[in-house]
Amino acid sequence: MPDVTAPYQPGTPCWVDLAAPDQQAAIDFYSDVFGWTGEIGPPEYGGYAVCRLDDKPVAGIMAAVPMDDQPAPPTVWTTYLASADADATGQAINSAGGTVVMPVVDVMTLGRMSIAADPTGAVFGVWQAVDFPGAGIVNQHGALIWNELNTTDRDAAAAFYKAALGIDSEAMEGAEDYFALSVNDRPVGGMQSMPSALPPGTPSHWLTYFAVADTDGTVAKVTAGGGSALKEPFDMIAGRMAVVTDPQGATFAVIAPQPLNGS
The missing domain is CATH 3.10.180.10 (2,3-Dihydroxybiphenyl 1,2-Dioxygenase, domain 1)
Known part of the structure; x- marks a missing residue:
């Protein structure tokens, strides 16, 4: 079944999002290609857009803008891997030779996240779900x-x-x-x-x-x-x-x- 009804097991890809210089243009493009619906989110969410398919969350699109003293993120799709404990996963990443690029942060009441890189340089996200488990639909057109x-x-x-x-x-x-x-x-x-x-x-x-x-x-x-x-x-x-x-x-x-x- 394409609908996700059970929590994602730790280590499973559970979400993807895109950082784009022109957020609205990206939303429009993927809506045309895949049939998504989405709009720029409220300021308290940093404008983050949760795009939907069949009224279920399918992917995120955010504006690629500099934060604090950091440069704007690259224009890439990021894969998030599920975690039961983002802090413990961050420690395991460091112990295994990876790098925590962005330390764990709370995302409102939705969950906790970080960005890391493996020893070969591949960047990925870590997502510890609270109110938001991740993609609500997979394995069908546009998901x-x-x-x-x-x-x-x-x-x-x-x-x-x-x-x-x-x-x-x-x-x-x-x-x-x-x-x-x-x-x-x-x-x-x-x-x-x-x-x-x-x-x-x-x-x-x-x-x-x-x-x-x-x-x-x-x-x-x-x-x-x-x-x-x-x-x-x-x-x-x-x-x-x-x-x-x-x-x-x-x-x-x-x-x-x-x-x-x-x-």
């Missing part, structure tokens, strides 16, 4: 379906996520050099060495995948809206996918998944 770590050192990354967040990794059957990331024996994401097709020097990163009903049609909408296709639609073991950028340069993937068990 989050997969989160993939592309890393410059697969062994180091695997050891880190196991130690810091309890995430296991195992070679995925039928997919050469691709590893499933699992929580309690349930696949929650993927990991691979940095693809050779990416420009030299591309840093380790998490890539967000959104499910779509029609990959080619979605890519056409992306390009019509001012985005571009980094990797044109192609067929692979899990379905038909493409990698694209939005008009402000944020990269994400879209995939029309293969039906399970031939259904």
Whole structure:
């Protein structure tokens, strides 16, 4: 079922959000592409927009603005991993060789969050839910379906996520050099060495995948809206996918998944 009715297990990707220089333009773009609804939030939430699909939270979009003495965040989609205790997770991240980039903060009564980087440089968020568990709908058109770590050192990354967040990794059957990331024996994401097709020097990163009903049609909408296709639609073991950028340069993937068990 696409509706999320149970709490996210620690280590599971539970939310994604985008920092964009032009927040309203980003909301408009993703609304056109995926059918989301959303608006710039109130000042007490920093203007953060919780976008919705079928009236359920699906992703966040915020303005990429400098905070205090920090530069504006990059225009990227950030994957958040669930935690039962954000402070303890921060300590585990440091102990495992990662870096806490932004210390734990309370987000109103919604939850507690931090931003961290693994030892290979991939940035991710940590989310400890209170009133807001995360994405309320997944695995259907316009919703989050997969989160993939592309890393410059697969062994180091695997050891880190196991130690810091309890995430296991195992070679995925039928997919050469691709590893499933699992929580309690349930696949929650993927990991691979940095693809050779990416420009030299591309840093380790998490890539967000959104499910779509029609990959080619979605890519056409992306390009019509001012985005571009980094990797044109192609067929692979899990379905038909493409990698694209939005008009402000944020990269994400879209995939029309293969039906399970031939259904």
